[in-house]
Amino acid sequence: MxxxxxxxxxxxxxxxxxxxxxxxxxxxxxxxxxxxxxxxxxxxxxxxxxxxxxxxxxxxxxxxxxxxxxxxxxxxxxxxxxxxxxxxxxxxxxxxxxxxxxxxxxxxxxxxxxxxxxxxxxxxxxxxxxxxxxxxxxxxxxxxxxxxxxxxxxxxxxxxxxxxxxxxxxxxxxxxxxxxxxxxxxxxxxxxxxxxxxxxxxxxxxxYTQKLDIEVLGEQSHTGATAMADRHDALVGAAKVIVKVHEVTGHFEPEALVSSVGQLTLEPNSPIVVARRVHLVADLRAADKEVVLAARARLLAEIAEIGDAAGLTINVRDFDVRDxxxxxxxxxxxxxxxxxxxxxxxxxxxxxxxxxxxxxxxxxxxxxxxxxxxxxxxxxxxxxxxxxxxxxxxxxxxxxxxxxxxxxxxxxxxxxxxxxxx
Missing domain, CATH: 3.40.630.10 (Zn peptidases)
Structure with missing residues (x-):
């Protein structure tokens, strides 16, 4: 042909x-x-x-x-x-x-x-x-x-x-x-x-590829009536997690690691409700498996700190790991x-x-x-x-x-x- x-x-x-x-x-x-x-x-x-x-x-x-x-x-x-x-x-x-x-x-x-x-x-x-x-x-x-x-x-x-x-x-x-x-x-x-x-x-x-399935759990409340100090905003916590996923590459040699969050869903997804749950998937990739594992360990520690500081529960599960x-x-x-x-x-x-x-x-x-x-x-x-x-x-x-x-x-x-x- x-x-x-x-x-x-x-x-x-x-x-x-x-x-x-x-x-x-x-x-x-x-x-x-x-x-x-x-x-x-x-x-x-x-x-x-x-x-x-x-x-x-x-x-x-x-x-x-x-x-x-x-x-x-x-x-x-x-x-x-x-x-x-x-x-x-x-x-x-x-x-x-x-x-x-x-x-x-x-x-x-x-x-x-x-x-x-x-x-x-x-x-x-x-x-x-x-x-x-x-x-x-x-x-x-x-x-x-x-x-x-x-x-x-x-x-x-x-x-x-x-x-x-x-x-x-x-x-x-x-x-x-x-x-x-x-x-x-x-x-x-x-x-x-x-x-x-x-x-x-x-x-x-x-x-080497490693994904993290991340669930951020907060408390649903009114965006207008809830005092800022009383909020447990899952979306704010998720935003901080996303920034950490992006920034983790800076702790390694240039181009040694790539990272991203490409999917995010939130509940109840209303303009007048503080989010109670956010689900996202983080993606880590490197030529060297040890680089990915080190990035994963760093992220797990930082994610735990985010949860503790904001009164959130953040569950992280390994997902779609490929050697x-x-x-x-x-x-x-x-x-x-x-x-x-x-x-x-x-x-x-x-x-x-x-x-x-x-x-x-x-x-x-x-x-x-x-x-x-x-x-x-x-x-x-x-x-x-x-x-x-x-x-x-x-x-x-x-x-x-x-x-x-x-x-x-x-x-x-x-x-x-x-x-x-x-």
């Missing part, structure tokens, strides 16, 4: 759930998410590929080369953040579909039939914006999260994952494909590749070799963001590739990657997948290497 057809498909999908400022809003298991899933299904069925949906809503398109053989799996996710970008996740799924189609064309044209099968996946709820935690579908697939427990997770409106998937017709029962390897291509969501004019990043490891993941050296070397042969060039790069490949790397040899992001922005409508970089990435993924189909990473020794590093 041509670069033109890929770009046409990419921009067609970008119109689903499009926002006024050229972003998308396709949160997991919404009507907009369903439309992208229907697009994925139509692409696969038009080519005669089998389509499956598993019990957590992961969607697969299967290409059979060798009956009974396991699959090399390619893909990413089609769901987005609220008011998110049109490249994050969707680029990787559409690139994988086009790479698969190109590989089928190679075999049809007479190239050696692979000894492994091929599949493309659209993972459910990678973003976690509606249903936390993120990377849900691939983590269930990899056995890192319990399927039944995840199906009972509810959004802020009280709708469960089970109910939402059922509503859009994607609560599946199909068997999950057996896999021998996984490859994913994604926008970088950072500025390294752009700054260095490098078209491809070969991911070597992921940052560093080191990708197989053989896969990184394969990516570097392919990039050189294609005249692209690649550099090794870490991922600060979480991706489905982080989960998949726990169970199968995995290759993670990046293309440049303009200005490094992501999870916003301004997110952008150039057409020429996207097209180069499809070429890259196609060739990496072809070699993986030939067994480049799935020999037993390399499987053991990947498992040892996880």
């Amino acid at each position: 041509s670069a033109t057809s890929f770009l046409s498909d990419f921009h067609e999908v970008a119109a689903i759930g499009a926002t006024p400022n050229q972003g998308v809003d396709r949160q997991a298991a919404t009507a907009e998410d369903r439309l992208t899933r229907e697009w994925f299904r139509a692409f696969a069925q038009h080519r005669g590929w089998e389509v499956r949906v598993d019990g957590i809503g992961n969607q697969f398109a299967l290409v059979e080369f060798e009956p009974g053989a396991p699959h090399i799996l390619l893909g990413s996710h089609l769901d987005s953040q609220p008011l998110g970008g049109r490249f994050d996740g969707a680029y990787g799924v559409i690139a994988a579909l086009h790479a698969a189609d190109r590989l089928v064309e190679r075999v049809t044209a007479g190239e050696p039939r692979p000894r492994l099968n091929l599949a493309v996946v659209n993972w459910f709820n990678e973003e976690g914006g509606r249903f936390p935690p993120s990377i849900m579908g691939s983590s269930v697939f990899a056995g890192l999260m319990d399927e039944q427990r995840m199906l009972e997770v509810r959004d802020l409106a009280g709708v469960s994952v089970r109910e939402a998937l059922g509503e859009i017709g994607y609560l599946g029962t199909d068997a999950r494909p057996e896999i021998a390897g996984y490859a994913e291509i994604h926008i970088e969501q950072g500025r390294i590749l752009e700054r260095e004019s490098m078209p491809i990043g070969a991911v070597d490891f992921s940052w 560093n993941q080191h990708y197989p050296e053989a896969g990184i070397a394969l990516a570097e070799q392919v990039a050189t042969e294609l005249g692209l060039g690649a550099r090794r790069i870490r991922t600060m963001a979480g991706h489905d490949s982080v989960a998949m790397n726990r169970i199968a040899p995995t290759v993670m590739l990046f293309i440049p992001s303009v200005d490094g922005v992501s999870h916003c409508e301004r997110e952008f990657s150039r057409d020429e970089d996207m097209v180069a990435g499809v070429d890259m993924l196609t060739e990496v997948a072809w070699r993986m189909l030939g067994g480049a990473l799935s020999e037993q020794g390399l499987i053991r290497e990947a498992m040892a590093q996880s």
Whole structure:
């Protein structure tokens, strides 16, 4: 398939759930998410590929080369953040579909039939914006999260994952494909590749991630009639916690740690009532696990001080902790070799963001590739990657997948290497 057809498909999908400022809003298991899933299904069925949906809503398109053989799996996710970008996740799924189609064309044209099968996946709820935690579908697939427990997770409106998937017709029962390897291509969501004019990043490891689920409990009272000295304002306490989460990075080397609070809910959320409860989630990430643990310890102490000083109860729970993941050296070397042969060039790069490949790397040899992001922005409508970089990435993924189909990473020794590093 041509670069033109890929770009046409990419921009067609970008119109689903499009926002006024050229972003998308396709949160997991919404009507907009369903439309992208229907697009994925139509692409696969038009080519005669089998389509499956598993019990957590992961969607697969299967290409059979060798009956009974396991699959090399390619893909990413089609769901987005609220008011998110049109490249994050969707680029990787559409690139994988086009790479698969190109590989089928190679075999049809007479190239050696692979000894492994091929599949493309659209993972459910990678973003976690509606249903936390993120990377849900691939983590269930990899056995890192319990399927039944995840199906009972509810959004802020009280709708469960089970109910939402059922509503859009994607609560599946199909068997999950057996896999021998996984490859994913994604926008970088950072500025390294752009700054260095490098078209491809070969991911070597992921940052350590730690979230804190924080509940601030005060006392509901009248905003006008309650004396300031008598107030136990949960929102004021939460504001102080948020500032501490932001400031904790200053106690470490520059850029060694990133932190944020991205979600906050309060009760009763009335303009004339002092808040009685605030719930928020803090996010800490660093290349070095010990940096995150030190930041966590500091925050726990400071949060306790805030609670004591204001007469508040503040409960903190560890949430969504992810260790560093080191990708197989053989896969990184394969990516570097392919990039050189294609005249692209690649550099090794870490991922600060979480991706489905982080989960998949726990169970199968995995290759993670990046293309440049303009200005490094992501999870916003301004997110952008150039057409020429996207097209180069499809070429890259196609060739990496072809070699993986030939067994480049799935020999037993390399499987053991990947498992040892996880």
